[in-house]
Amino acid sequence: MALETFYEVMRRQGITRRSFLKYCSLTAAALGLGPEFAPQIAEAMETKPRTPVLWLHGLECTCCSESFIRSAHPLAKDVVLSMISLDYDDTLMASAGHQAEAILDEVMEKYKGNYILAVEGNPPLNEDGMYCIIGGKPFVDQLKKVAKDAKAIISWGSCASYGCVQAARPNPTRATPVHEVIFDKPIIKVPGCPPIAEVMTGVITYMLTFDRLPDLDRQGRPKMFYSQRIHDKCYRRPHFDAGQYVESFDDEGARKGYCLYKVGCKGPTTYNACSTVRWNDGVSFPIQAGHGCIGCSEDGFWDKGSWYARLADLKGSGFGVEANADQVGLIAAGAVGAGVAVHAAVSALKRAQHKNTDNGADNSATGGEK
Amino acid sequence: MSDTSLSGAAPPAASATPVAQAIKGGRKLTTVYVYEAPVRLWHWVNALSIVVLCITGYFIGSPFPTLSGEASAHYLMGTIRFVHFAAGYILAVGFLGRIIWAFFGNKYSRELFTFPFWRKSFWRGFFVEIKWYAFLKPRPLKFVGHNPLAQVFMFFVMVLGLAFMIVTGFALYSEGTGPGSWQDKLFGWVLPLLGGSMQVHTLHHLGMWVIILFVIIHVYSVIREDIMSRQTMVSAITNGHRTFRDDDPE
Numbered sequence: 001m002a003l004e005t006f007y008e009v010m011r012r013q014g015i016t017r018r019s020f021l022k023y024c025s026l027t028a029a030a031l032g033l034g035p036e037f038a039p040q041i042a043e044a045m046e047t048k049p050r051t052p053v054l055w056l057h058g059l060e061c062t063c064c065s066e067s068f069i070r071s072a073h074p075l076a077k078d079v080v081l082s083m084i085s086l087d088y089d090d091t092l093m094a095s096a097g098h099q100a101e102a103i104l105d106e107v108m109e110k111y112k113g114n115y116i117l118a119v120e121g122n123p124p125l126n127e128d129g130m131y132c133i134i135g136g137k138p139f140v141d142q143l144k145k146v147a148k149d150a151k152a153i154i155s156w157g158s159c160a161s162y163g164c165v166q167a168a169r170p171n172p173t174r175a176t177p178v179h180e181v182i183f184d185k186p187i188i189k190v191p192g193c194p195p196i197a198e199v200m201t202g203v204i205t206y207m208l209t210f211d212r213l214p215d216l217d218r219q220g221r222p223k224m225f226y227s228q229r230i231h232d233k234c235y236r237r238p239h240f241d242a243g244q245y246v247e248s249f250d251d252e253g254a255r256k257g258y259c260l261y262k263v264g265c266k267g268p269t270t271y272n273a274c275s276t277v278r279w280n281d282g283v284s285f286p287i288q289a290g291h292g293c294i295g296c297s298e299d300g301f302w303d304k305g306s307w308y309a310r311l312a313d314l315k316g317s318g319f320g321v322e323a324n325a326d327q328v329g330l331i332a333a334g335a336v337g338a339g340v341a342v343h344a345a346v347s348a349l350k351r352a353q354h355k356n357t358d359n360g361a362d363n364s365a366t367g368g369e370k
Numbered sequence: 371m372s373d374t375s376l377s378g379a380a381p382p383a384a385s386a387t388p389v390a391q392a393i394k395g396g397r398k399l400t401t402v403y404v405y406e407a408p409v410r411l412w413h414w415v416n417a418l419s420i421v422v423l424c425i426t427g428y429f430i431g432s433p434f435p436t437l438s439g440e441a442s443a444h445y446l447m448g449t450i451r452f453v454h455f456a457a458g459y460i461l462a463v464g465f466l467g468r469i470i471w472a473f474f475g476n477k478y479s480r481e482l483f484t485f486p487f488w489r490k491s492f493w494r495g496f497f498v499e500i501k502w503y504a505f506l507k508p509r510p511l512k513f514v515g516h517n518p519l520a521q522v523f524m525f526f527v528m529v530l531g532l533a534f535m536i537v538t539g540f541a542l543y544s545e546g547t548g549p550g551s552w553q554d555k556l557f558g559w560v561l562p563l564l565g566g567s568m569q570v571h572t573l574h575h576l577g578m579w580v581i582i583l584f585v586i587i588h589v590y591s592v593i594r595e596d597i598m599s600r601q602t603m604v605s606a607i608t609n610g611h612r613t614f615r616d617d618d619p620e
């Protein structure tokens with residue numbers, strides 16, 4: 001069976017050569033590569049056999065797919081979709097039922113060890129995985145089956161990467177991120193709720209054209225999109241450094257576009273590309289719209305307390321109290337301060353007593369002390 | 371820990387430290403050189419940087435009310451953060467220096483880092499001190515170095531606690547310096563280990579309160595001991611000499 005190249009697939013999809021070349025230079029730019037990489041991408045796509053992507057859906061809200069199909073440049077979307085949707089994607093594919101499941105088996109067999117598995121959502125493990133059934137079987141079984149012969153796995157979004165809302169305390173279905181179910185495959189986490197479309201297409205194009213995983217950070221996220229915090233590239237940062245904050249959402253500072261730190265912006269603790277790539281064709285991103293970042297691409301962001309307070313609720317940190325560090329600290333300091341005051345008073349009393357009974361022969365009272 | 375060497379009429383720790391004796395008002399006063407200059411220097415540099423770190427750290431968490439005017443006219447938060455980081459570096463370098471000095475200094479310089487839970491006399495001293503603080507004993511024991519209660523307390527808060535603050539502090543710092551920086555290489559792993567950036571901020575912030583509690587108790591008990599115990603305290607950490615107020619054994 002002669003394997004098609006990406007280019008052949010694209011042409012078959014009706015994409016012109018001109019559009020194809022445009023796409024290559026756009027992709028090079030999106031990946032932060034110089035223009036000299038565009039021909040390299042083009043060549044790779046013309047000569048490399050197509051790597052199929054199987055896209056599975058577990059417990060999820062489909063926001064990742066929604067984001068993905070809104071990739072800024074329609075071209076990028078078309079091209080990337082032509083690379084993947086042909087094969088298997090519950091939401092996007094044309095086929096359904098047994099026919100669809102048959103495609104899954106066929107691709108797995110034909111491209112054994114050579115396809116990429118993209119997972120959106122995650123498997124719930126409670127009740128033997130009954131909370132998410134795909135084609136009559138628990139999703140976790142399908143995930144394990146397809147992962148077995150995959151070359152690599154992409155964990156789309158915060159669900160697959162960390163668990164997200166369905167794994168928020170108390171996590172009744174025991175929704176579990178992919179890397180806690182699959183241990184023997186390289187896993188690329190692309191967190192976000194959802195991840196930015198350009199980030200998704202960028203990651204997938206990089207893997208398909210260069211035939212290798214992007215550089216990953218300690219938490220398994222592609223460095224090219226997740227190595228900086230929102231805060232590091234936020235356009236409101238000068239107001240942060242100056243000390244100019246929105247104190248409440250309807251004040252003068254809010255109108256002037258001051259920093260949202262005091263109304264709970266999680267930009268300083270969130271790794272994502274929103275402040276550089278932005279959303280919807282680069283139109284805007286939450287902070288630009290006047291709302292703080294809620295940290296949607298961070299592990300456990302649902303459990304870290306209010307989205308409108310910067311100091312986390314300690315309940316989310318496993319301390320079991322609904323108060324922040326300063327509230328707890330002040331109470332403790334107050335208690336210790338009061339304790340010290342009482343102790344000092346008793347000490348003074350005792351000392352006065354001691355002085356009276358002692359009177360000169362100060363050792364007789366305590367001589368036998370051992 | 372050296373309460374054992376205090377038994378009998380022998381001057382405390384005669385073997386290790388220069389001892390001076392003076393007759394004052396008919397009573398013999400023994401003075402021992404306990405804390406050498408590097409320990410004392412560290413103590414005050416450390417105390418000062420901790421005060422600065424707590425104040426600036428608090429205002430990083432809860433910044434001052436908004437300033438008006440152009441952003442380019444101010445750098446308030448930037449300055450507060452800079453002072454925090456500068457003090458953080460001083461604290462960290464001092465801490466390292468203090469560890470190194472423990473290898474060269476006298477035996478009291480090592481007390482901070484040791485926790486002799488296997489030594490019986492240590493635990494006896496420990497419980498006697500607890501009783502003394504609970505007003506159950508009219509008179510404490512004598513100690514040349516730290517008393518055992520203080521030693522345990524200092525070990526947990528000032529060695530483990532400060533190490534925690536330094537490690538989490540530099541991990542947070544590495545978020546600014548970015549991947550590949552030495553802060554990231556040395557301390558970056560802490561962020562995922564403790565549950566992410568937000569969690570590390572919270573723990574670092576809680577750590578501040580633990581240290582504040584330590585300082586309240588420490589300063590109080592030092593002053594109290596200076597007045598009520600059988601040895602001087604403040605002189606020991608300022609000029610290094612500790613004077614005993616009586617010559618009784620035990």
Ligand code: HEM
Pocket residue numbers: 409413416417418420421478479481482515516517520524528585588589592593603604605606607
């Ligand atoms: C932020 C404030 C402070 C911190 C963090 C602090 C910390 C420490 C530490 C870690 C030691 C052990 C020294 C060693 O063995 O190397 C120590 C000892 C000592 N400190 Fe402080 N200190 C602070 C403030 C003060 C103040 C204000 C005083 C004086 C009123 C004081 C008096 C002493 C004394 C007398 C000792 C010796 C205690 C003993 O022999 O057991 N400290 N302090």
Ligand code: HEM
Pocket residue numbers: 268311420423424426427428430431432451454455457458459461462535536538539540542543544571572574575577578581
């Ligand atoms: C006794 C030691 C220290 C105390 C009491 C302290 C206290 C604090 C506090 C209360 C915060 C605010 C946390 C928050 O609510 O987000 C903070 C932030 C921070 N501290 Fe410390 N700190 C200490 C040592 C250090 C050290 C040694 C470093 C290393 C350079 C450091 C670096 C930082 C950084 C980078 C931040 C985050 C600043 C930001 O988010 O803008 N700290 N510290």
Ligand code: SF4
Pocket residue numbers: 230231232234235236237238240258259260261265266267268287292293
């Ligand atoms: S708005 Fe948020 S991300 Fe932007 S500077 Fe302020 S705290 Fe940082």
Ligand code: SF4
Pocket residue numbers: 192193230270271272274285286287292293294295296297
């Ligand atoms: S700004 Fe923050 S909360 Fe908003 S999408 Fe980006 S990472 Fe998620």
